[in-house]
Amino acid sequence: MSRFPLPIPNSWFQVAFSDELDVGEVKPLHYFGEELVLFRGEDGEARVLDAYCPHLGAHLGRGGTVVRDSIRCPFHAWRFDGTGACVEIPYARKIPPKARVRAWPVCEKAGFVMVWRHAEGAPPRWEVPDVPEYHDAAWTPFERREWVVRSHNQELAENTVDQAHFRYLHGTNTVAETEYRTEGHLLHVISKSKVATPAGEADGVIDIRAHGFGFGMTRFKGVVETLVVTSGTPIDAERVHMRLSLAVRRLADSDATRGVGRAFIAEIERQFEQDIPIWENKIHLERPLLCDGDGPIGQLRKWARQFYSEPGAGEATR
Numbered sequence: 001m002s003r004f005p006l007p008i009p010n011s012w013f014q015v016a017f018s019d020e021l022d023v024g025e026v027k028p029l030h031y032f033g034e035e036l037v038l039f040r041g042e043d044g045e046a047r048v049l050d051a052y053c054p055h056l057g058a059h060l061g062r063g064g065t066v067v068r069d070s071i072r073c074p075f076h077a078w079r080f081d082g083t084g085a086c087v088e089i090p091y092a093r094k095i096p097p098k099a100r101v102r103a104w105p106v107c108e109k110a111g112f113v114m115v116w117r118h119a120e121g122a123p124p125r126w127e128v129p130d131v132p133e134y135h136d137a138a139w140t141p142f143e144r145r146e147w148v149v150r151s152h153n154q155e156l157a158e159n160t161v162d163q164a165h166f167r168y169l170h171g172t173n174t175v176a177e178t179e180y181r182t183e184g185h186l187l188h189v190i191s192k193s194k195v196a197t198p199a200g201e202a203d204g205v206i207d208i209r210a211h212g213f214g215f216g217m218t219r220f221k222g223v224v225e226t227l228v229v230t231s232g233t234p235i236d237a238e239r240v241h242m243r244l245s246l247a248v249r250r251l252a253d254s255d256a257t258r259g260v261g262r263a264f265i266a267e268i269e270r271q272f273e274q275d276i277p278i279w280e281n282k283i284h285l286e287r288p289l290l291c292d293g294d295g296p297i298g299q300l301r302k303w304a305r306q307f308y309s310e311p312g313a314g315e316a317t318r
């Protein structure tokens with residue numbers, strides 16, 4: 001039986017960083033339990049299609065090449081545009097009307113290449129948010145960290161509102177007050193808390209915004225200001241590709257900025273590496289036994305239901 005009786009959620013998910021995909025470059029992807037191909041046309045636009053060519057099944061991401069704004073199959077040179085339509089068969093007079101592959105909605109913003117995944121192929125329900133700090137010279141460029149975690153997006157989302165674990169797993173100070181609010185696909189949590197800084201602990205505010213499952217921003221405001229863009233893309237129903245992008249607001253002194261940045265990244269990595277063994281070995285309880293100090297885990301689960309449209313992996317066994 002699956003450890004996670006939950007399907008893969010519907011949301012925008014990161015499939016690459018913009019600078020990982022040059023103009024004319026092709027990359028195979030494996031996300032959402034599917035084989036996909038990502039390419040950047042000569043017009044600079046990123047596109048994602050199903051990987052298998054409908055002709056005889058070659059993988060477009062393994063040897064396919066970009067021709068103008070389309071991708072050419074390595075096997076017999078059929079070409080597909082960004083909508084997935086076959087636009088050329090160099091040795092045929094007629095293109096069979098069914099010659100097309102599924103195209104995935106793509107949005108590129110603030111250095112993130114995002115794909116809309118929906119189990120039934122419904123169109124995007126919201127827009128990918130911008131990350132203002134990415135464009136702001138007052139902030140350092142993003143540092144990145146990546147992991148593949150044997151877990152489910154639901155578990156990673158619950159972690160952010162699981163107040164007790166901050167104290168007992170991460171050893172950080174207790175959260176004084178938490179405001180929790182949801183607005184459609186958006187989850188917004190504001191916590192007043194102690195924030196670790198190189199100069200010791202200080203009072204601070206943690207502002208967490210989750211834009212659906214899989215993409216969110218955590219901002220720490222106190223003596224220093226920091227940002228973590230958290231991205232978790234399902235590889236399949238039991239593995240998530242986690243990407244963190246971290247930045248700090250520059251201080252007057254560049255050595256101080258570097259020091260704060262290093263300490264901040266080390267702290268985030270430390271916490272993350274404490275969460276991973278818990279995530280990789282736990283199961284998802286549909287009826288957890290919660291107590292009054294747990295924080296809004298139940299509310300988060302209600303909000304999360306909107307991202308599931310297919311029966312869970314465990315549904316058939318219950």
Ligand code: FES
Pocket residue numbers: 053054055056057058073074075076077078
């Ligand atoms: S398999 Fe792709 S063109 Fe033949």
Ligand SMILES: [Fe+2]
Pocket residue numbers: 159165170271275
């Ligand atoms: Fe955690």
